[in-house]
Amino acid sequence: MSWLQSLYASTIGKKAVMAITGLIIFGFTLGHMAGNLLAFFGEDTFNNYAATLKGNPPLLWGTRLLLLTVIPLHFLTAFQLIKRSNDARPAAYSKWQPQRSTYASRTIRFGGIYLLGFIVYHLAHYTLHLTNPEFSGYHDAQGRHDAFRMVVEGFSNPVNVVVYLVAMLSLVFHLSHGAWSMFQSMGLNHPKYNQLRERAAWTLAIVLTVGFSSVPIAVLSGVIHR
Amino acid sequence: MKITLNVWRQSGPDAAGSFVKYEVDGVNADMSMLEMLDVLNDRLESKGEQPIAFDHDCREGICGACGFMINGVAHGPEKEITVCQTHMRSFKDGDELTLEPWRAMAFPVMRDLMVDRSAFDRIIQAGGYVSVRTGSAPEANATPVIKDNADLAFEAAACIGCGACVAACPNAAAMLFTSAKVSHLGLLPQGQPERDKRALDMVAQMDKEGFGHCTNHGECEAVCPKGISVNFIARMNRDLLSATLRSTR
Amino acid sequence: MTLDGKCPSGPIETAWDRHRFNMKLVNPANRRKYNVLVVGTGLAGAACAATMGELGFNVHAFCYQDSARRAHSIAAQGGINAAKNYQNDGDSIHRLFYDTVKGGDYRSRERNVHRLAEISVNIIDQAVAQGVPFAREYGGLLDNRSFGGAQVARTFYARGQTGQQLLLGAYSALSRQVQAGTVKLHxxxxxxxxxVIxxxxxxxxxxxxxxxxLESWVGDAVVLATGGYGNVFFLSTNAMGCNVTATYKAYKKGALFANPCYTQIHPTCIPVSGGYQSKLTLMSESLRNDGRVWVPKSAADATRDxxxxxxxxxxxYLERRYPSFGNLVPRDVASRNAKNVCDEGRGVGHEVDGQRRAVYLDFRDAIKRVGKSTIEARYGNLFHMYTKITGENPYETPMRIYPAIHYTMGGLWVDYNLMSNIEGLFVLGEANFSDHGANRLGASALMQGLADGYFVAPPTISDYLARVGWGSQINAEHEAFKVAKGEANDRIQKLLNIKGKRAVDSFHRELGNVMWDKCGMSRTKEGLEEALKRIPQIRAEFWENVNVPGDNKGVNQSLERAGRVADFLEFGELMCLDALERAESCGGHFREESQTEDGEALRDDDNYCHTAAWEFKGVDTTPTLHKEALNFEYVKLTQRSYK
Structure with missing residues (x-):
């Protein structure tokens, strides 16, 4: 497997790792968002969805293991690349004017770092209930874990909503460049489809962000309530 | 016109450098940037002061020797042009210009605005060629080349090796330079036998030289005096990934 | 000294083949024992170093640029000739040979030129195999164009960057040998x-x-591929660093310098805009296919829109004087006519030193005839370049052009093997004098550089090495190396210690002005004699009043330039002397005393059908002239006419 090691050692190999792990994370978030939107269909649907997931350990743990591999890899590789970039230009310019790069491309690493912090908080919040131990004790009428109540209570706190919305804003920028960049890093490039590539990147980023943001906003504004 | 220059002065590779301010009056709009520096250097020399060192040779934008940052932009404000072809009419009377050398670990400053770009030569030596001995070539028209590919190969081959792509890249990456050569030869039938090996070897050398990675900002394309497209970077990525999967190494 | 060109006798068509068979070979196992030093990495130098490396010799290649890829061959725009006859328009090796001899105004060696025409076809094969992206037709085969008034389309090209692409091909071959360890690149x-020992x-x-x-390098053969000396004029289309030092130093060590007065002026360059001008930019000659050249009839209109x-x-004026060739007259004729109308005071554009030196090249009628889009397709990149440099739009305002020094046909004298009169000193490409006579045809410089480097020099150098053998005891401690190094060091110290009042370039400009006025597009006995008085005075002042700041530790660009200018200040005199001695007009050398009634160049074949090769006798001593007679067996000498 030395070829894999040497691929990972190369800058292009690392970018491929970023692309592939990014794609997997993206796929997961898409599914995650679809699940979240079930909150609009009320307590029963949402809790049923949560219970179904929990009742299927191979799916749940398969996904968790995949993410536990892929997300750290995505971040580890990113940190290695950032270090490489810093090493490649030890002395900064006294003056530098961007010509083509976008706000999204220049802030992708900062957005990424925010999202890392966000993921840790999000897991502590809704998965491990470390921030709110009382969440573990919520059960609905049918004895299922009352995930719906947890979400509604969680997002009734405006601070939480702000944290989530900022994360979603980071996500839109992160993805709008990241998705396009993924195609480029994997060499998926053809003059005929290049424009489509950029549009698709933006569209998916916006869909994800709007989808994810809609639930906390709906809770806070009372559209979703218990 | 009167122009104020902030020029990076550094007396040698190991010396510390700093910006020095020069006022140049009597600047003519038809002067090139380098001619304006010639005028300043003539004045410095006549006074026995060290002139500002910068690489330059053909002064018609093709040899790739010249290049430095003008106000934070590689090769200055005009598009698809080198500093030797940048004329002073691009600036106004009273402008203040900051001239700074390319900055990258792989391009150490030698003196003032002059840097060592021999890393580029070593990337080419690692595989930027078709292995054909003198005299062993087949008849030129024996191998037709699809015109679109030939034209695209030419666009990649137009690279002048000036280093602006590295200078402008926030990661000091040499991806555009390396990909231009990988693509130029990879697009032609003559380059096929060594295509995988070339991509692997050139990228390995590029990494070894200490250049950064590509974050797809496109800064390189924006300052490239030959307008070489970042599409060639994608092409190189594809070549490297498929070479890795395909080759026996 | 009798000059023997060592040309093989017998039928010209088989001369090179027979000659090659008669050459000695070096056993492959012994090749690495020979050191070959190649100076210059342009087309000729890079091609030669790469090929010698492939053969297994131990090669050291040197260039003053920061990379071998930057040699000035890179700036050639138009193309490269080859007698492939892909267009089926009647081209042949013999026709290319004939055109080149005639174009050189019958001042080149027939057998050298024939060999060049033969090899031209191999060059294209070699370049294509290296991946040089020549222009192609939709069928995937190579495209050709007609260039420089040739009646056949034999020019291969890669847009306007043919020189660049061919040089990158040679550079890649060189890089491959550097990787293989056969070539050490400096x-x-x-x-x-x-x-010389x-x-x-x-x-x-x-x-x-x-x-x-300072370093000493010992070699069994030394190859100079150091280009031309056009920068003696200060303003030329050459790169800023192009210099005569290597060939001039060889001349001072006994190598003969042949025909130094043969220089080529290119008619379509962007004119000088001011006293600060550092170089001139060439615009492809193809512009004259559609542009009409004119000046105002009256000098009073020179400043009007x-x-x-x-x-x-x-x-x-070109259409008026040459009704059949019109704007497409050869380079030298177009250039002299532009000078004449400007001398009459009818020049246009910026006034520099009290004179307007430019003529209009007008596309108004062409745009009317074929439309702006067609003109844009043909010359778009050239118009773009012109706009970048001048800030004017040639679609609306006529271009301004003026001739500029572009190429030098003269160079170190070499025999058929490209070896100078010093044994083991080979001279390739523009640095030698051999193939272009008194005038070079368009798209022939690239051809000659690559022919010399890839195909001619490697076998002839091998032959020389096989004859002299290996295992000599000479090393860098030899007295001759110590003396040469000591002299080089003394000169550097001398330059650094003058500490005068004038910058290096000011002397170079002053020399350039004298050369351009007296030894430029047209030359007279009086003017040349004046120049021969003036140049030693400039030289004397240089050695008293130049200011070279800094020291010899690390980068010192003033010192680099000072050394080159010091050599130009001696070399300029040799050029003027050669121009004075050759009291005929031929090709790029126009002596006003020798012209036809219509003012065209008039050769004097009875007295000057020879190569003039000069032997150094001391800086302030007149060099000795040696003549090599030129014999024409296959091409008949005629007077050129473009009426």
């Missing part, structure tokens, strides 16, 4: 002297331009 390294070239002294260190001048206020 960039930012300038040759300062040639070391017992009549053989045995090495060179170089200065490392990054550290200032050209578009406001009516037809009868314009003088289309």
């Amino acid at each position: 960039t930012r390294t300038e040759m300062l002297d040639l070391v 017992d009549g053989r070239a045995r090495g060179i002294i170089t200065r490392n331009l990054a550290t200032g260190e 050209p578009n406001s001048l009516s037809e009868d206020q314009r003088d289309y």
Whole structure:
């Protein structure tokens, strides 16, 4: 497997790792968002969805293991690349004017770092209930874990909503460049489809962000309530 | 016109450098940037002061020797042009210009605005060629080349090796330079036998030289005096990934 | 000294083949024991170094640039000729040979030129195999164009960057050998002297331009591929660093300098805009296919907006004087006519030193005839370049052009093997004098550089090495190396210690002005004699009043330039002397005393059908002239006419 090691050692190999792990994370978030939107269909649907997931350990743990591999890899590789970039230009310019790069491309690493912090908080919040131990004790009428109540209570706190919305804003920028960049890093490039590539990147980023943001906003504004 | 220059002065590779301010009056709009520096250097020399060192040779934008940052932009404000072809009419009377050398670990400053770009030569030596001995070539028209590919190969081959792509890249990456050569030869039938090996070897050398990675900002394309497209970077990525999967190494 | 060109006798068509068979070979196992020093990495130098490396010789290649890829061959725009006859338009090796001899105004060696025409076809094969992206037709085969008034389309091209693409091909071949370890590349390294021991070239002294260190290199053969000396004029289309030092130092060590007065002026360059001008930019000659050249009839109209001048206020002087060739007359004729109208005071554009030196090249009628889009497709990139440099739009305002020094046909004298009269000193490409006679045809410089480097020099150098054998005891401790290095160092110290009042370039400009006025597009006995008085005076002042700041540790660009200018200040005199001696007009050398009634160049075949090769006798001593008679067996001498 030395070829894999040497691929990972190369800058292009690392970018491929970023692309592939990014794609997997993206796929997961898409599914995650679809699940979240079930909150609009009320307590029963949402809790049923949560219970179904929990009742299927191979799916749940398969996904968790995949993410536990892929997300750290995505971040580890990113940190290695950032270090490489810093090493490649030890002395900064006294003056530098961007010509083509976008706000999204220049802030992708900062957005990424925010999202890392966000993921840790999000897991502590809704998965491990470390921030709110009382969440573990919520059960609905049918004895299922009352995930719906947890979400509604969680997002009734405006601070939480702000944290989530900022994360979603980071996500839109992160993805709008990241998705396009993924195609480029994997060499998926053809003059005929290049424009489509950029549009698709933006569209998916916006869909994800709007989808994810809609639930906390709906809770806070009372559209979703218990 | 009167122009104020902030020029990076550094007396040698190991010396510390700093910006020095020069006022140049009597600047003519038809002067090139380098001619304006010639005028300043003539004045410095006549006074026995060290002139500002910068690489330059053909002064018609093709040899790739010249290049430095003008106000934070590689090769200055005009598009698809080198500093030797940048004329002073691009600036106004009273402008203040900051001239700074390319900055990258792989391009150490030698003196003032002059840097060592021999890393580029070593990337080419690692595989930027078709292995054909003198005299062993087949008849030129024996191998037709699809015109679109030939034209695209030419666009990649137009690279002048000036280093602006590295200078402008926030990661000091040499991806555009390396990909231009990988693509130029990879697009032609003559380059096929060594295509995988070339991509692997050139990228390995590029990494070894200490250049950064590509974050797809496109800064390189924006300052490239030959307008070489970042599409060639994608092409190189594809070549490297498929070479890795395909080759026996 | 009798000059023997060592040309093989017998039928010209088989001369090179027979000659090659008669050459000695070096056993492959012994090749690495020979050191070959190649100075210059342009087309000729890179091609030669790469090929010698492939053969297994131990090669050291040197260039003053920071990379071998930057040699000035890179700037050639138009193309490269080859007698492939892909267009089926009647081309052949013999026709290319004939055109080149005639184009050179019958001042080249027939057998050298024939060999060049033969090899031209191999060059294209080689370049294509290396991946040079020549222009192609939709069928995937190579495209050709007609160039420089040739009646056949034999020019291969890669847009306007043919020189660049061919040089990158040679550079890639060189890089491959560097990787293989057969070639050691020394960039930012300038040759300062040639070391000759017992009549053989045995090495060179170089200065490392990054550290200032002087080094001695021992070789079994020395190859100079250091280009031309056009920068003696200060303003030329050459790169800023192009210089005569390597060939001039070889001349001072006994190599003969042949025909130094043969220089080529290119008619379509962007004119000088002011006293600060550092170089001139060439615009492809192809522009004359559609552009019409004119100046105002009256000098009083010189400053008026050209578009406001009516037809009868314009003088289309080329069309008027040469009705059949019109704007497409050869380079030298077009250039001299531009000079003449400007000398009459009818020049246009910026006034520099009290004179307007430019003529209009007008596309108004062409745009009317074929439309702007067609003109854009044909010349878009050239128009773009013109706009970048001048800030004017040639679609609306006529271009301004003026001739400029572009190429030098003269160079070190070499025999058929490209070896100079110093044993083991080979001279390739523009640095030698051999193939272009008194005038070079368009798209022939690339051809000659690559022919010399890839195909001619490697076998002839091998032959020389096989004859002299290996295992000589000479090393860098030899007295001759110590002396040469000591002299190089003394000169550097001398330059650094003058500490006068004038910058290096001011002397170079002053020399350039004298050369351009007296030894430029047209030359007279009086003018040349005046120049021969003036140049030693400039030289004397240089050695008293130049200011070269800094020291010899590390990068010192003033010192680099000072050394080159010091050599130009001696070389300029040799050029003027040669121009004075050749009291005929031929090709790029126009002596006003020798012209036809119509003012065209008039050769004097009875007295000057020879190569003039000069032998150095001391800086302030007149060199000795040696003549090599030129014999024409296959091409009949005629007077050129373009009426």
